[in-house]
Amino acid sequence: MRFRAEKPIQAVGQFVDTLRAGYIFPALPRRASRVEDAVAERGWGWLPALSLVGALGLLLVALADTGARYSTTWAEPLFWMGLLVLFAPIAVRLASSEAARSERIGLVVALGLGLYLVKILHSPLAFTQHDEFYHWRTANDIITHGRLFTENPMLPVSALFPGMENVIDAIVSLSGMSIFSAGVVLMGVARLILTLALYLLYEQISRSSQVAGVASVLYMANPSYLFFTALFKYETLALSFVALLLYAAVRRQHPSAHSRLALTVIALLALGVVATTHHLTSYALTMFLVLWTIVSFKIRSKNDLGPGGMMLLAIVVNLTWLVYVASIVVGYLAPHFQGAVSEVIRLIAREQDAGRQLFGPSATSGERVTPLWERTVGFAAVGLLLLGLPFGLLQIWRRHRDSAIALALGVGVLAYPASLALRLTRRGWEIANRSSEFVFLTIGFVVAIGVVSFMLEGRLQRMRAFVYGLCASVIFIGGIIAGSPPAWRLPGPYLFNSGTRSIEPEGVAAAEWTRSYLGPDNRVGAYGTDNLLLGSYGEQHIVIGLSSGVSVEWLMFKPSLEPDSDPLWQRGQVQYLVINRRLGNFPDLASRYWPGAKTGSAIAKFDHIRNVSRLFDSGNIIIYDLRALDHVP
């Protein structure tokens, strides 16, 4: 085989042709389909017993959550133990070649729903996570006003993608359930759809129920799966329908598929759901469809039901929604990506203050020192995945190179190393974390293909399955460590401005008081988590940034204030100010905004300003009325 290329690009093309011709990695015959496991009906196998074991794992998690509320030392070890009891036995069994297809499906669904329940056990009474309050507000506004596209001052873009809230409105309107209860049910249904769709998608591509089971488990090990992908937010529902769309699109390509038209209809409807429910998920789906189409074209797939049409429709639908409904998405998303990319560049250039300290202190972890075992498992999880990727890619090339979707997943997995780089930056960490729920759609499949072929075949099957289960558990625990700050994993006593740990009755009661006695939609300024509560339970128009882009905190922490002459004050037009006196426990906080300022005296100044009324006092929370001042509407 000789290369005779005149230009580099031709050399690359010839090399690719060489690969495709099988000179380097010859194609292997496709493995006999295991879908016909149904032939060997062995009943439910270990599913009943493992369901009970998993339930016991959930019981341990519930005990851990309860113990954590009393700051017991055994809560955290019990939490991890409960998760492992839930996860590991199912992971091992799914790796086994002995399990029947029906058992695999049951195990995957049981694990997916079981992990969803972990989040419910953490917050069984109300929403406690940041994002959930944004969507609670959108849902509440729709229910209150009976129409869509209301204004959500907390997250304006949320109101422009009200797909999820449509369903919530239907449930609440017809049943009288609370938004929380309706959300729990709907997100549970979304989890069921996601779990089943992914399993069936992986099975359809690989023609192996064992690969599908292993891939599903590896997907559930992604850093976002346990908590973030279970939250009441639009992304959760949209992701489920991405999986449904992909499954329908792949299923209809199968030569023996009945009702291709019906499957096409399902895929198109799912596209409509995704496009009207979450922006980023829809764009990620579109990018994957583009990739899939390109790969289909390159391998000259003879399948006349390729993804090209779906891709074009996705582009049209997204552009239409962006232009005519949700143009603010660009301004909303761009700063996040720009900031992350610029920080990566600065990190590469070794600029000072670029990057973040892995496992270091943060706003949510406080000064907690990450234990050595967590760091070890966190790095080991990444290492195991990176180790598995080449094997999976090799097997895809050897056995599935005629499958455009398999190749596309193989190409898509290259986004994982890139996302790891983002984790090294402050602004990119959240993007990397949120992107894991997309990237792991590819990782799960690729690594599973490699695991089944290189690790699980051969003698000593049970030992191999056990070792795999061990590795999968490391990836699972490592994912939680990387994706969920310590304060998120377990409930506990109140922590000021720490997200879920800052949701407490006094704050909720103050927010509800404002709605009842001040009415909704007042311009209210507050700090941190109080904004969430006032914007949601209080239905207030929270002023997160003053019109010039300066935040309310500058007003709050300024050592002295002359409202009649202060330009900062005059720009704000804040009608009510909510002061949390716990801010006084952080005396140097004010100096971040005004050098030399002390927090306690800064927040106390409002008691001494003429025409500022102190309307409400509940001990920690004071509400001031600023409307009597000039320049306030």
Place this chain on the structure above:
Amino acid sequence: MYRRSFDLIVVIAAAVSAMCLALVGVEYMLPSILALLLVLVLPGYALTAALFPEQVLRTEERWLVIPGLSVTAAVLGGFVLNWTPWRLSSGSWAMLLGGLTVAASMAALLRRQKTAPASMRRLHTAIKPRDALLFGAAALVVVVAVVIARGGAIGQPRESFTQLWILPAGEANQDAVRLGISNMEPATMSYRLQVYEGPYTIREWPVIVLEPSEKWEYVLALPPHASSPDTIRALLYRVDEPEVVYRQGELWRGR
């Protein structure tokens, strides 16, 4: 055909029942279970039957497609309702989802007449007694776990508090003020409340006793105010700590 389509007849009956209840016009009439079925199951079931009259979907695919299409109907249907005069309400939702279910069921009935059901291997669903026992035990343990978690959340030690508020009750703070106290402490509390205008005491309540979660409110008429702005201050004390101001409010009167 009748036996083969009994499922659709049940679905139509359920959907029609839900629509009739909603048309009666009483909100939240539908029991929660029926409402959840109308949103999350019935439309998807009917649409699935209409799209696949040969009943070729495997069991696990039906578990996927039925809720998927039901949620799809609600997501996309909400946009349709938004542009109607009836907007989004319990009645409009019931008509939309119920009507869609009935229409899709009728279409499915017609299509099934013309096609024969496919012979598709079904997912194994038979349950042996031992398996049923294990599944039942698992469900029970999950219920216990949820109960424990809820109990822990309800009983979590939290800082208790008392709320005091003072609000204008008349025009421009001049006529009256609304006073309020809410006891969110775990025990019965006894308070003393004093209201001042400037240095002068307007009114005092020596003892206000409130049970946990009980609220007290009062509209206090104010004396005619002086020409210069003055403040109305409310000072709340706990009877067991008479020297310590427990809560305070202040209202600037006039400008």
